[in-house]
Amino acid sequence: MTENNKLVVGIGDYKIGEAPYVIRTTLGSCIAICLYDDSKKIGGMLHIMLPDSSGHHEKPTFKRAKFADTGIHDLLESMKKQYTIPKDSLTAKIFGGGKVLRMVTSNIGEQNIDATKIILKQHNIRIINSKTGGDKGVQVDFFLDTGKVHCRVFGEEPEEF
Amino acid sequence: MESNENVNRAVQLVAEHSIEKSSEVLTKMLNTTAKIELKNVNFVDITEITASVNQSDFEAIGSFILLSGDAPFKFLFYVQLEDAFILTDLFIGQKVGTTKAYDEYVSSTVQEIGNILSSAISNVFASDFQIKMLPEPPSVIRDFSGTLFSELIMDMALQEDKILLIESLFEIVETELNCHMYLLPIDGSERILGFGAGI
Known part of the structure; x- marks a missing residue:
C-alpha cells in the first residue's frame, strides 16, 4: 500500500473504488462494512457509528453515512451508480463494534453489529467474514485487488479475512 | 453563525492563555523546553477530522480526563508509544534511551502529564470564565491514535456532525518528540462559555 493508492475513511463516510486501491479506517466502537464484487474487483467501505437514523432526519x-440503515443504502446506491454490479454479486465483511473506553457511556458497538447484520440481510448481502466486539481498537485495510481485509487489533498481529 | 464565531474567539483567547500556562508547567516538570502550539479552535466536521487522524494512524498511549463542573470538557493527551519512553526518561530525570519497553513508569508518566496539563488548563478556564472546573481521575489507554481520537469525540458525534475542538500540538525541544492534546466541550459547554464571556 502506498499513499497514492490509499483511501482513508472517517466516521460517517464511505469510499468506493477498484483495484489496486486499498481502503483504510481505524475503529473503536464504530463498525466498518466492506462490500465487494469479486468478479469486477470493486469494493466499498462504510464507517458507521449508529444503528438507526430514526429521529435524525429532521x-x-x-x-446519512453515520447510520447503518441510511449508510448501507447509500453505499449500495453509489456503487451501483458508479459501476455495473451484477445482481447478488456483492458479499460483505464487517469489523469493529468494540467497547474501548469506559467514558463512552452506551454499549453502542453491539447495537451497531446487530443492526448491520439485519440490514445486510434485507439487501440479500451475505456476510462472509467478520471480526467484531472486544475492547481494543481495530485498524482495517481493505485490498480491492483481492477483496481481502487485513484486520489488526491493537497489540496483536494482523489477521487476514 | 456570528454567535459561534464569537464563542470560538472567546474560547480561543482562553485556550491560548491555558496553553501558555501548560507550556510553562511542562517545561518546569521535564526540565527542558516544551513548546505547545494552539493548532486549531474551530467547529470541525467529524468525518474530515477522523479521516485526517486515521491518515497518519500510529500506536499511541493517551490519557483521557473528564473536566467536570459548570462547563464540562473532555481532555485527551496522547503520544506515540516510542516517544512515551523518551517522555518517561525526561520525567524521571534519567538518560534518554534508558526506557526501552512499556511498563508502569511509562503509564504513570503519561497519566501524570495528563493530570498536570489538564489541571493547568482547567485553572485558566475556571479563572478566566469565572466557572467551576475540576479534573476527574484519568484513564490511561494504549491503542491506535485513530481509536483514541474517535473515542474522545464519540459521545458528541452521536448527536452532532460538527463539534467544537481545541487542538494543540507540542514538541519537546531537543528530542523531536511530538505530543497531541485535545479539548472537547461537551453538554453545551461552548454556550456556557459564551455566556460567561458576555456573548
Whole structure:
C-alpha cells in the first residue's frame, strides 16, 4: 500500500473504488462494512457509528453515512451508480463494534453489529467474514485487488479475512 | 453563525492563555523546553477530522480526563508509544534511551502529564470564565491514535456532525518528540462559555 493508492475513511463516510486501491479506517466502537464484487474487483467501505437514523432526519444537517440503515443504502446506491454490479454479486465483511473506553457511556458497538447484520440481510448481502466486539481498537485495510481485509487489533498481529 | 464565531474567539483567547500556562508547567516538570502550539479552535466536521487522524494512524498511549463542573470538557493527551519512553526518561530525570519497553513508569508518566496539563488548563478556564472546573481521575489507554481520537469525540458525534475542538500540538525541544492534546466541550459547554464571556 502506498499513499497514492490509499483511501482513508472517517466516521460517517464511505469510499468506493477498484483495484489496486486499498481502503483504510481505524475503529473503536464504530463498525466498518466492506462490500465487494469479486468478479469486477470493486469494493466499498462504510464507517458507521449508529444503528438507526430514526429521529435524525429532521435535523438541519443529517450525515446519512453515520447510520447503518441510511449508510448501507447509500453505499449500495453509489456503487451501483458508479459501476455495473451484477445482481447478488456483492458479499460483505464487517469489523469493529468494540467497547474501548469506559467514558463512552452506551454499549453502542453491539447495537451497531446487530443492526448491520439485519440490514445486510434485507439487501440479500451475505456476510462472509467478520471480526467484531472486544475492547481494543481495530485498524482495517481493505485490498480491492483481492477483496481481502487485513484486520489488526491493537497489540496483536494482523489477521487476514 | 456570528454567535459561534464569537464563542470560538472567546474560547480561543482562553485556550491560548491555558496553553501558555501548560507550556510553562511542562517545561518546569521535564526540565527542558516544551513548546505547545494552539493548532486549531474551530467547529470541525467529524468525518474530515477522523479521516485526517486515521491518515497518519500510529500506536499511541493517551490519557483521557473528564473536566467536570459548570462547563464540562473532555481532555485527551496522547503520544506515540516510542516517544512515551523518551517522555518517561525526561520525567524521571534519567538518560534518554534508558526506557526501552512499556511498563508502569511509562503509564504513570503519561497519566501524570495528563493530570498536570489538564489541571493547568482547567485553572485558566475556571479563572478566566469565572466557572467551576475540576479534573476527574484519568484513564490511561494504549491503542491506535485513530481509536483514541474517535473515542474522545464519540459521545458528541452521536448527536452532532460538527463539534467544537481545541487542538494543540507540542514538541519537546531537543528530542523531536511530538505530543497531541485535545479539548472537547461537551453538554453545551461552548454556550456556557459564551455566556460567561458576555456573548
